[in-house]
Structures are given as structure tokens and as C-alpha cells.
Amino acid sequence: MVRIPALRRMASLLLTPLEPEDVLSLVNPLSSHRQLRGVVTKVTRETPESRTIHFRPGRGWNPHDAGQWARIGVEIDGVRHWRSYSLSAPAGADPAITVTAIGFVSTELVRRTKVGDILFLDVPQGDFVLPQHPRPLLMLTAGSGLTPVMSMIRTLVPRRPDADVVLVHSARTRDDALFHDELLELADQFPGLKVVHWFTREAQGRRLDLTDATDLETVCPDWRGRAAYACGPADFLDAATALWDRAAAEGAAEATTALTIERFAPVLLPGAGGEGGRVTFEKSDKVVDAPGDCTLLDAGEQAGVVMPSGCRMGICRSCLTPLVAGQVRDLRTGEVHGEEGELIQTCINAAAGPVHLDI
Ligand SMILES: Cc1cc2nc3c(=O)[nH]c(=O)nc-3n(C[C@H](O)[C@H](O)[C@H](O)COP(=O)(O)OP(=O)(O)OC[C@H]3O[C@@H](n4cnc5c(N)ncnc54)[C@H](O)[C@@H]3O)c2cc1C
Ligand code: FES
Structure with a gap:
């Protein structure tokens, strides 16, 4: 067996101006010390516009906590572009991201990624993670905002008999709803998970209205007593934040501290430019x-x-x-x-x- 340091020296002597790392990366594309990489092991179709990309990371990757995200670099026409994606796999499993095609990089990832492709990576980060001590949870998600929460559900529900999770997920249609069948199967299998799908263009025919508590009272009457996690578009998160703030001001003390949100885009001050x-x-x-x-x-x-x-x-x-x-x-x-x-x-x-x- 050729030992890596020997191979690195050999490569260094034989090939210039390539660096030894460059040569090694030809032999094993995950070997680079300069840039963490992963090889795509599976691509799964989730919805017409979304794919889950499973990958095996190289040395230097840290296992993720459920709900965390990682920076992913993709080379398009010779230029490396970086975006952030939540890790949708449960903690302890090989990582995966679930990407919805909405713009330049995501569309490239959804349309072109195939098994064997190399992704550039940064280690998982983020504090949108499960609470340390078990407590009743409410997950409020819309669109691709389900991704980090799916990691939490996959991690928690099958492993904890005392899990008590209500997921309210909004999507345009059933076909657009990420992980639809898996969620219903999990809810069938584990009494600790209740799943409410809210279809803005089908069953309910309108958006989940968070400007007051009426819709929430219908789908999750005890919402005030649950630790809540929300992820979705900016207006959805803004409305949820305002609702929790109002509940807190009205004296539902639990609601003051219980909403944790994850945003996929920054909150800009209107007219700040x-x-x-x-x-x-x-x-x-x-x-x-x-x-x-x-x-x-x-x-x-x-x-x-x-x-x-x-x-x-x-x-x-x-x-x-x-x-x-x-x-x-x-x-x-x-x-x-x-x-x-x-x-x-x-x-x-x-x-x-x-x-x-x-x-
Ligand atoms: C912490 C974090 C976690 C993320 N996790 C995921 C994930 O799990 N799955 C996923 O598909 N994306 C996720 N995103 C969004 C992702 O990083 C990219 O912003 C998204 O894929 C768009 O990149 P793009 O190059 O395709 O679009 P661009 O061509 O760069 O532009 C698209 C525009 O859409 C905005 N945008 C970003 N996300 C959304 C969204 N969800 N809905 C509507 N507009 C949006 C961007 O701010 C930008 O203005 C996450 C972002 C962050 C910061
Ligand atoms: S790209 Fe993350 S802080 Fe600017």
C-alpha cells in the first residue's frame, strides 16, 4: 500500500507547477487539506423543483446537529459559488441537503447534480437546533423552510418515545410539499408526531394567516405552551414573530421565549439604501x-x-x-x-x- 505522505512527496517531485495537494486530489478528490470536499452518493427527487443531494464528506467534516446548515460550494463555468443549505438528514447519519430551485446556484444543483460529483464544503454551523431538554414542540414551516425541521423530526421522533411534536407545514400543493409521504408515514408510526399540511392552492386554498391566532388555534390549540420553531419566507417569519410578541405582551409568558426562527435571507431595512x-x-x-x-x-x-x-x-x-x-x-x-x-x-x-x- 502506498502511504499518503510518500505519495505526496512523489507527487511533489514529479509534477510542477501543480502542488502536491492538486495531484492527490486527482487520485482521491476528497483528500485535499486546503478545501473540505464531499462526493455525491445519491440524488433523490423530492418535488418537481427539489432534490435531496446525499454526500460523503472528506476529512475535516464535523457531524451535524439536527437543524444545522453548511456552506456548499459549486463550480459553475469555472467559477466557484457558495450558498448555505440546511442539512436535512438526521443527526448521526451521512449528510444530505435538500435544494429547491429558485435561482442561479440552486437551479444548477437541482438540474445537474449527479452521483460522483464533488461538492466543496464548510463544516456545519448554526444554532437552530433542538432544545437540550425534551418539551412539547411546534414546528411552523413553509416551502423549503421544512428542511432543517425535517432533520430535527427524523432525529427526535423515532428515537424518543416521549417526543411530542406538532408540525404545521405550508406548501402550495401536495406535489410541492417536501417529504410529504415520509411525514405521513412517520406520523402513522409514532404517536408523538402530528402533521398538519396546509395547502395554499388546494385544501385550504389560502395562506396560513398568522396575523392573528385564529388559524393556529385551529391546527394546534395548545400552541402557547409549546417551544416553537419556524422557518420559511420572510413574511411568514415576520408574522410569526409578531404573533408571538403579541402573545407575550398579552401575558402568555411561555410565548415570550419560545419562538426560535431560521431565516434563509437577511432582513433588510425598507428604504435603507x-x-x-x-x-x-x-x-x-x-x-x-x-x-x-x-x-x-x-x-x-x-x-x-x-x-x-x-x-x-x-x-x-x-x-x-x-x-x-x-x-x-x-x-x-x-x-x-x-x-x-x-x-x-x-x-x-x-x-x-x-x-x-x-x-
Ligand atoms: C442558513 C440558511 C439555510 C438555507 N437552507 C436552504 C435549504 O435547506 N434549501 C434551500 O433550497 N435553500 C436554502 N437556503 C437558501 C440558499 O442558501 C440560497 O439562497 C438559495 O438556494 C437561492 O440561491 P440561488 O443562487 O439559487 O439564488 P440567487 O440567484 O442567489 O437569488 C435568489 C434570491 O432569492 C432569495 N432567497 C433565498 N432563499 C429563498 C427562499 N427559500 N425562498 C425565496 N427566496 C429566497 C435570495 O436572498 C436571493 O435574493 C438557505 C439559506 C441560509 C442562509
Ligand atoms: S456571506 Fe455570510 S456574512 Fe456575508
């Missing part, structure tokens, strides 16, 4: 006039700059880029800031006048 400005990407030798509501990340990518990125919502800090000159506006708060050398989160900041970035 100002006039924008000319952005110079110095190392890339690109200049672009960016509107005030356009993130520096989007502006750079549109100009063809290879920008570092991850969550694209201000939480992972993968996009930090040094500011050379100028000021930027945080689109979540409207705050204008910027000092020479400051590391800027390009995914949530826009130009506030002329900006020079060291990239």
Missing part, C-alpha cells in the same frame, strides 16, 4: 456604479469579480473584504460606516458614495 456610488475592486481592476440598494457582493459578482461569500445574509462572515477607502451602508440598519482597513461584510453592505475594496 441611499444613493449608492462607484465601487472600485482594486485587485480585480473592475469599476462599477452600484445603486444604493445593491450589496457590494452582488455588485462585485455582476462585474465579474470572484467575491468570497457564504450565507449571503450577514451571519457567517465569509465575505469579509478589506475597505481601502470610502464608506458603506449596512442595509439591515441604514448605518453608514467605514474606515481604512476595516473588514466589510459585502453581503449586507452597499456603497455610500465612492468605495474602494481590496479585492
Whole structure:
């Protein structure tokens, strides 16, 4: 058997200018120490627009907690793009992501991923995870927001006879509903899981209305006493947050602390963008006039700059880029800031006048 260090030395001597890691990655694509990778082992069709992509990660991956997410890098036309995806597999199992095609990278993943493909990876992270001590749970999800919650249900329900989970999942139609049959089977098999599907274009024919408690009282009368987890589109989460805040103000003390939410996109302050400005990407030798509501990340990518990125919502800090000159506006708060050398989160900041970035 050829030992890896020997092979690495051999590769180093025989092949230049390739680095030894590059050679090893030809032999075993998961071997790179520079960049964590995974090989796709299975692709499952979930809905017409969604696929679950199972992968075997290389060395350096940490097992995920149910509900966590990972940054996934995909090469499209020679450019590596990073997006974040919740891990839908139960804790303890090989990881999988469930992707719904809504834009550039997700559509590529859904349409083109096949067994044997290599994914670039970052380790699992996130604190949208099950509570430490068992308690009655309410899961409120819509669309692809079911993904992290599915990991929680798959982890908890079959393993804990004392599990008490109500899942209320909203989708347009039964065909669009992720994991539909599996959820009904789990609910049949385990009395600790109750599943309510809310179909906005079929059975119920309208959106789940969270502007007051009426719909929630119907599907889960004891919702106030449950630890709640919500994941879905921004307006769904905003309405849930407001409802829980009102319940807390009205004295349902449990509701004050019991809603945990996971967002797939940042909350921007309406009208936070100002006039924008000319952005110079110095190392890339690109200049672009960016509107005030356009993130520096989007502006750079549109100009063809290879920008570092991850969550694209201000939480992972993968996009930090040094500011050379100028000021930027945080689109979540409207705050204008910027000092020479400051590391800027390009995914949530826009130009506030002329900006020079060291990239
Ligand atoms: C912590 C986290 C976990 C995530 N988990 C998943 C997951 O399990 N499955 C999944 O399919 N996606 C998930 N996403 C969203 C994912 O990272 C991408 O944003 C999404 O796939 C769109 O990327 P794109 O390149 O296809 O779209 P782009 O071309 O980049 O643009 C699409 C636009 O849609 C917005 N957007 C992002 N997510 C949604 C959504 N769900 N519904 C409507 N608009 C959206 C983006 O902000 C962007 O403005 C997650 C995001 C985060 C931050
Ligand atoms: S990409 Fe995650 S913080 Fe900017």
C-alpha cells in the first residue's frame, strides 16, 4: 500500500507547477487539506423543483446537529459559488441537503447534480437546533423552510418515545410539499408526531394567516405552551414573530421565549439604501456604479469579480473584504460606516458614495 505522505512527496517531485495537494486530489478528490470536499452518493427527487443531494464528506467534516446548515460550494463555468443549505438528514447519519430551485446556484444543483460529483464544503454551523431538554414542540414551516425541521423530526421522533411534536407545514400543493409521504408515514408510526399540511392552492386554498391566532388555534390549540420553531419566507417569519410578541405582551409568558426562527435571507431595512456610488475592486481592476440598494457582493459578482461569500445574509462572515477607502451602508440598519482597513461584510453592505475594496 502506498502511504499518503510518500505519495505526496512523489507527487511533489514529479509534477510542477501543480502542488502536491492538486495531484492527490486527482487520485482521491476528497483528500485535499486546503478545501473540505464531499462526493455525491445519491440524488433523490423530492418535488418537481427539489432534490435531496446525499454526500460523503472528506476529512475535516464535523457531524451535524439536527437543524444545522453548511456552506456548499459549486463550480459553475469555472467559477466557484457558495450558498448555505440546511442539512436535512438526521443527526448521526451521512449528510444530505435538500435544494429547491429558485435561482442561479440552486437551479444548477437541482438540474445537474449527479452521483460522483464533488461538492466543496464548510463544516456545519448554526444554532437552530433542538432544545437540550425534551418539551412539547411546534414546528411552523413553509416551502423549503421544512428542511432543517425535517432533520430535527427524523432525529427526535423515532428515537424518543416521549417526543411530542406538532408540525404545521405550508406548501402550495401536495406535489410541492417536501417529504410529504415520509411525514405521513412517520406520523402513522409514532404517536408523538402530528402533521398538519396546509395547502395554499388546494385544501385550504389560502395562506396560513398568522396575523392573528385564529388559524393556529385551529391546527394546534395548545400552541402557547409549546417551544416553537419556524422557518420559511420572510413574511411568514415576520408574522410569526409578531404573533408571538403579541402573545407575550398579552401575558402568555411561555410565548415570550419560545419562538426560535431560521431565516434563509437577511432582513433588510425598507428604504435603507441611499444613493449608492462607484465601487472600485482594486485587485480585480473592475469599476462599477452600484445603486444604493445593491450589496457590494452582488455588485462585485455582476462585474465579474470572484467575491468570497457564504450565507449571503450577514451571519457567517465569509465575505469579509478589506475597505481601502470610502464608506458603506449596512442595509439591515441604514448605518453608514467605514474606515481604512476595516473588514466589510459585502453581503449586507452597499456603497455610500465612492468605495474602494481590496479585492
Ligand atoms: C442558513 C440558511 C439555510 C438555507 N437552507 C436552504 C435549504 O435547506 N434549501 C434551500 O433550497 N435553500 C436554502 N437556503 C437558501 C440558499 O442558501 C440560497 O439562497 C438559495 O438556494 C437561492 O440561491 P440561488 O443562487 O439559487 O439564488 P440567487 O440567484 O442567489 O437569488 C435568489 C434570491 O432569492 C432569495 N432567497 C433565498 N432563499 C429563498 C427562499 N427559500 N425562498 C425565496 N427566496 C429566497 C435570495 O436572498 C436571493 O435574493 C438557505 C439559506 C441560509 C442562509
Ligand atoms: S456571506 Fe455570510 S456574512 Fe456575508
